[in-house]
Amino acid sequence: MSATNYPWIEIEGGISAPLGFYASGIQAGIKYKEKYDVALVLSEVPANAAGVFTRNLVKAHPLILTEKHLEDGTAQAVIINSGNANACMGEIGDKAALEMAVTTAEGLGIPKQEVLVSSTGVIGQEMPLVKVIPGIQKAVQEVASLRKNQMDLLTKGQHAKRAALAIMTTDTIVKEMALELKCRQGTVKLGIMAKGSGMIHPNMGTMLCFVTTDAQVETPSLRKLLKEATEESFNMVTVDGDTSTNDMMVMLANGRSGVRPEGEDAQNFVKMVKEACCAMAMAIARDGEGASKFLEVKVSGAKSLDDARKIARGVCSSSLVKSAMYGEDANWGRILAAAGYSGAEFDPHRADIFLSGLQVAAGGQGLQFSENEALERLQKKDIVIEIRLRDGSQGAKAWGCDLTHKYIDINASYRT
Numbered sequence: 001m002s003a004t005n006y007p008w009i010e011i012e013g014g015i016s017a018p019l020g021f022y023a024s025g026i027q028a029g030i031k032y033k034e035k036y037d038v039a040l041v042l043s044e045v046p047a048n049a050a051g052v053f054t055r056n057l058v059k060a061h062p063l064i065l066t067e068k069h070l071e072d073g074t075a076q077a078v079i080i081n082s083g084n085a086n087a088c089m090g091e092i093g094d095k096a097a098l099e100m101a102v103t104t105a106e107g108l109g110i111p112k113q114e115v116l117v118s119s120t121g122v123i124g125q126e127m128p129l130v131k132v133i134p135g136i137q138k139a140v141q142e143v144a145s146l147r148k149n150q151m152d153l154l155t156k157g158q159h160a161k162r163a164a165l166a167i168m169t170t171d172t173i174v175k176e177m178a179l180e181l182k183c184r185q186g187t188v189k190l191g192i193m194a195k196g197s198g199m200i201h202p203n204m205g206t207m208l209c210f211v212t213t214d215a216q217v218e219t220p221s222l223r224k225l226l227k228e229a230t231e232e233s234f235n236m237v238t239v240d241g242d243t244s245t246n247d248m249m250v251m252l253a254n255g256r257s258g259v260r261p262e263g264e265d266a267q268n269f270v271k272m273v274k275e276a277c278c279a280m281a282m283a284i285a286r287d288g289e290g291a292s293k294f295l296e297v298k299v300s301g302a303k304s305l306d307d308a309r310k311i312a313r314g315v316c317s318s319s320l321v322k323s324a325m326y327g328e329d330a331n332w333g334r335i336l337a338a339a340g341y342s343g344a345e346f347d348p349h350r351a352d353i354f355l356s357g358l359q360v361a362a363g364g365q366g367l368q369f370s371e372n373e374a375l376e377r378l379q380k381k382d383i384v385i386e387i388r389l390r391d392g393s394q395g396a397k398a399w400g401c402d403l404t405h406k407y408i409d410i411n412a413s414y415r416t
Helices: 061-069 090-108 129-148 153-166 219-232 264-286 305-317 319-326 332-340 371-378 405-412
Strands: 008-010 021-026 038-053 074-082 115-120 175-182 187-195 208-213 248-253 294-302 352-355 358-362 382-388 394-401
Touching: 021 129, 021 153, 038 061, 038 129, 038 153, 038 208, 038 219, 061 090, 061 115, 061 248, 074 090, 074 129, 074 153, 074 208, 074 248, 090 115, 090 129, 115 208, 115 248, 129 153, 153 175, 153 187, 175 264, 187 264, 208 264, 219 248, 219 264, 264 294, 264 394, 294 305, 305 319, 305 332, 305 382, 305 394, 319 332, 332 352, 332 358, 332 382, 352 371, 358 371
Parallel strands: 074 115, 208 248, 294 382
Antiparallel strands: 008 175, 021 038, 038 074, 038 248, 175 187, 187 208, 294 394, 352 358, 352 382
């Protein structure tokens, strides 16, 4: 994101860049001794809050607790762990999620209902609270020190990066960002961090994503904004077709900037949130488990936005398309076939297909094209699959990655 293209700029600080937010990441040894695996995000005042969650009927215990704690539309802290999903554990899992919230609340001196809980990792294993609880207590101490000593943005940002590291599982890169938007009344900031690499599919709220802002935004507006942002970003990314039990996205707005974006400023704020979410979604696709290529599927000329999104998602999630892209094979028939079973309404006889700018099909039929030129384009890291319909004026984008042998290697031994 550059200042020349957007009315906001990228800044340092990650999730703790907005005024009144602090974050920390701790090595608690949940699964690996030297990995950051407990993260805490705190607003110094209660914040308006909203969330979106997995559509999987099997929901992890922290997710169920967080949904309950968000019913009043406020929250002040989020405690997150990696290395254990705390899912499918019955009463033991419910108690573990609650204990994480209680420990965090007691350490911070806030009501337990103001604490949101999130976990990611292996399903069906008991949460090792003997490691997690001391980790939470240490995270609380670090945040308290940051607040007491009024650390500068650079130092806060270093701790925020550790928080972003702590929510990672099979991720290979940290996914975080901070943005600043100048409004007529003053400046508002946005912080975001996310995790996701495998078990990613657009039939949910999202993977794990946490957003903070010091703008004044009411809870109903936050809920509407998150729903729209998710539909355009995280619900348009797929890695492997699996929807997790723990997927959630939450946003906290504490109003500490004193700025309530209005008019054009409000429109720019909405765009900023959506673009930040899209950036995180693309980062997740680029970091797909075992991925060697980043795929962007662009659909234009659809009858409806829903049709455009269905086709983009259908093509991007096709195992055959993903395998062809890994093999650098210009197999356009797989692309058209995936569009055909996506559930969208369109005329396949009016569909043109392009691979990174090279047209390979017109009117639903193959063209004569240079296989060498196609290979040269498919050998690049980034591949754009474009499907141009002539049925309407709507378009959509989806993001994903290729399917490689390494994906199987990673997931064949994930539990151990």
